[in-house]
Amino acid sequence: MNPKKLFTVLSSALILTGCSNDDSSAGIDTPAPAGSVTYEKDVKSIIDNNCIVCHAAVPQNGAPISLVTYNQVKDAVLKRSLIIRISLENGNNVLMPKGGPRLPQQTIDIVKQWEKDGLFEK
Structure with missing residues (x-):
């Protein structure tokens, strides 16, 4: 299998297995548990400092999406x-x-932990 096809298959599998959510409160804006990584406290500055140059409100340099808001990220x-x-x-x-x-790697690990902790905004 060529590398692009393998990447697509693995990415899809990861997304599909990681998107299930049995929590009935998923649509409610609940605060993160104490000590959890949150978008506002930990992730927003990473995105602002490393991604916004291309992923601005109006994407630049061929970026396909904006990463300005919590929901977009x-x-x-x-x-x-x-x-x-x-x-x-x-x-x-x-x-x-x-x-x-x-x-x-420490920066990447913060974003990974945010996902693991539940992708809380605040």
């Missing part, structure tokens, strides 16, 4: 493989930020 994690894209190795042509360098 959450959607990018759930449906657009944001974590996979920032986790790729330098030199990969789909690594984000585009053209690299790769974000520090």
Whole structure:
């Protein structure tokens, strides 16, 4: 299987298995548990400092989406493989930020923990 097709299949599988949610309160804006990673406290500054140059309100440099709001970033994690894209190795042509360098692992781990903690806004 060619690498692009393999990446697409693996990304789809990851997204499909990670998108199920049995929590009946998923649509309610609930605060994060104490100590959890949240968008406002931890993730927004990462996006603002590393992504907004291209993923602005009006995307630039060929970026397909905006990453200005909480909902846009959450959607990018759930449906657009944001974590996979920032986790790729330098030199990969789909690594984000585009053209690299790769974000520090500690920064990537914060975004991963945000997803694991429930993608809370505040």
